[in-house]
Amino acid sequence: MKMFNRRSFLKGGLAGGAAIAAVGTSKQAEAAGSFGGYPDSMGVLVDLTKCVGCRTCEAACNKEQGLPAPDKSFDDPSVFEEKREGGLPRRTTEKAYTVVQKYDVPGREHPLFRKVQCNHCNEPACLTSCFVNAYKKTPEGAVMYDPTVCVGCRTCMVACPFYIPAYSYSSAINPVVKKCIMCYDTRLKFGKPPACVEACPQEVMTFGKRKDLLKLAHQRISEKPDAYVDHVYGETEVGGTAWMYLSDVPFDKIGYDTHLGDQPIISYVKEFLAVVPMVLTIWPALFTGFHLLSNRKDALKNEENKS
Amino acid sequence: MGGRKKTLLGMAALMLLTAPLVAPAWAEDGPGTVEIGSLANHYSAVTFDHAMHTGVASSCAECHHHTTGLAPTDPTCARCHEAGAKAGSVACKDCHSDKRFSAEDLAKIGEKPQLYHKGKPGLKGAYHRKCLGCHTTMGGPTGCQDCHTRNDKGDAFFNAGKYAPAPSTSAGHGGGH
Numbered sequence: 496m497k498m499f500n501r502r503s504f505l506k507g508g509l510a511g512g513a514a515i516a517a518v519g520t521s522k523q524a525e526a527a528g529s530f531g532g533y534p535d536s537m538g539v540l541v542d543l544t545k546c547v548g549c550r551t552c553e554a555a556c557n558k559e560q561g562l563p564a565p566d567k568s569f570d571d572p573s574v575f576e577e578k579r580e581g582g583l584p585r586r587t588t589e590k591a592y593t594v595v596q597k598y599d600v601p602g603r604e605h606p607l608f609r610k611v612q613c614n615h616c617n618e619p620a621c622l623t624s625c626f627v628n629a630y631k632k633t634p635e636g637a638v639m640y641d642p643t644v645c646v647g648c649r650t651c652m653v654a655c656p657f658y659i660p661a662y663s664y665s666s667a668i669n670p671v672v673k674k675c676i677m678c679y680d681t682r683l684k685f686g687k688p689p690a691c692v693e694a695c696p697q698e699v700m701t702f703g704k705r706k707d708l709l710k711l712a713h714q715r716i717s718e719k720p721d722a723y724v725d726h727v728y729g730e731t732e733v734g735g736t737a738w739m740y741l742s743d744v745p746f747d748k749i750g751y752d753t754h755l756g757d758q759p760i761i762s763y764v765k766e767f768l769a770v771v772p773m774v775l776t777i778w779p780a781l782f783t784g785f786h787l788l789s790n791r792k793d794a795l796k797n798e799e800n801k802s
Numbered sequence: 803m804g805g806r807k808k809t810l811l812g813m814a815a816l817m818l819l820t821a822p823l824v825a826p827a828w829a830e831d832g833p834g835t836v837e838i839g840s841l842a843n844h845y846s847a848v849t850f851d852h853a854m855h856t857g858v859a860s861s862c863a864e865c866h867h868h869t870t871g872l873a874p875t876d877p878t879c880a881r882c883h884e885a886g887a888k889a890g891s892v893a894c895k896d897c898h899s900d901k902r903f904s905a906e907d908l909a910k911i912g913e914k915p916q917l918y919h920k921g922k923p924g925l926k927g928a929y930h931r932k933c934l935g936c937h938t939t940m941g942g943p944t945g946c947q948d949c950h951t952r953n954d955k956g957d958a959f960f961n962a963g964k965y966a967p968a969p970s971t972s973a974g975h976g977g978g979h
């Protein structure tokens with residue numbers, strides 16, 4: 496599977512769509528069962544009440560992942576005022592796998608800061624929506640992405656309930672989706688916590704087995720019921736996530752989607768997945784479509800950069 | 803914002819002025835200044851004026867959770883340590899590990915997660931939470947470099963100082979994706 500590049504996929508798709516489809520479905524089936532996550536997988540508990548918005552985590556991620564230099568220094572608080580269209584706060588990009596957002600909450604003495612990155616879902620929508628299996632959930636808990644398999648269709652970007660995967664426009668020939676990998680290859684697989692977790696001066700984030708973190712989270716709430724809302728975000732949302740959150744402000748007031756439900760997104764797309772083999776038989780036409788689409792997007796992007 | 807901050811600063815200054823008058827006897831037991839440098843990496847060591855802070859705090863326990871010979875007052879610690887041995891040390895580093903994220907520490911915590919030392923901050927977290935927490939409510943300094951100056955390595959890490967990106971590279975206002 497690793498040896499599979501885009502070109503050979505395309506060839507295979509043209510020559511024997513059925514064979515590929517079989518591989519695809521068995522893999523999907525593995526993820527589609529009532530999986531519920533690896534029992535000893537790791538996670539991170541983020542205590543939003545302790546974050547001071549210093550952005551050290553962003554700087555740490557930038558260095559650990561070898562990302563390009565930022566547009567502004569990592570100690571520049573003016574980034575918090577940057578708004579996307581519709582007044583939405585800043586979000587992850589292909590150059591920043593994690594960003595800190597600021598929320599002015601009425602009645603709260605200080606702004607609330609919220610670190611955003613991939614939540615490493617137990618049953619990731621990016622994974623289940625990807626019909627070339629570019630994504631993988633490791634037993635340690637990280638959701639990994641393989642650019643050599645990716646065809647650049649960007650379905651994962653649409654599927655992710657947290658709007659995490661970002662698309663790299665730096666190369667139009669070799670499309671790459673970029674997102675937080677929980678520092679898998681440099682840290683997690685050696686049992687070490689992610690770089691952002693370790694760098695945080697406030698130790699906002701606790702690293703450990705997901706099941707232990709859940710106990711810790713509920714204990715914190717019961718010990719200080721006035722300091723937290725009684726909910727651990729990510730415990731059950733979309734089937735559970737490896738990164739979970741504690742807050743003193745109701746989650747829907749600080750940009751968290753509280754209407755995602757407890758079912759993994761896979762349940763909704765299962766039906767769609769059954770259609771995938773058929774999709775593969777019309778692959779050439781489909782690819783042409785994606786290609787046109789990506790060219791159009793790139794053209795738009797170029798125009799945007801010029802203006 | 804400016805007004806409130808000024809008032810708080812004024813209060814802090816007032817407390818400092820009156821502090822010597824109300825400083826309890828134990829204040830003399832503590833060190834004058836402490837050089838906090840075991841974690842220094844991107845910043846210089848902190849020269850902590852312990853004597854001044856003993857004057858501001860109403861008791862040692864406000865920062866240390868307990869004084870030597872007494873059980874910890876922090877409810878999280880007290881859950882297990884209350885009935886046990888009295889605290890033999892008040893040094894932050896004796897409870898809060900300066901290697902919180904090392905393989906050894908993580909393995910040790912992982913062995914007995916039911917003790918929930920998993921939730922105990924390491925030395926870096928303990929310092930920052932205590933200092934910043936109090937400085938925020940008391941109107942003390944809260945900027946990173948108010949307590950420790952960033953060094954060259956830190957400037958590089960934060961892409962700041964001489965490593966700052968050229969202003970013109972910032973495209974628009976970050977919108978329009």
Ligand code: SF4
Pocket residue numbers: 545546547548549550551552553595608610694695696697698699
């Ligand atoms: S480093 Fe920690 S305190 Fe600073 S912004 Fe990130 S999570 Fe918040």
Ligand code: SF4
Pocket residue numbers: 612613614615616619620621622638654655656657658659660674
């Ligand atoms: S947060 Fe999004 S990108 Fe990350 S694992 Fe979940 S679905 Fe995938």
Ligand code: SF4
Pocket residue numbers: 555556557559560592593612613674675676677678689690691692
């Ligand atoms: S886990 Fe690693 S890749 Fe993800 S945001 Fe933190 S530092 Fe970046």
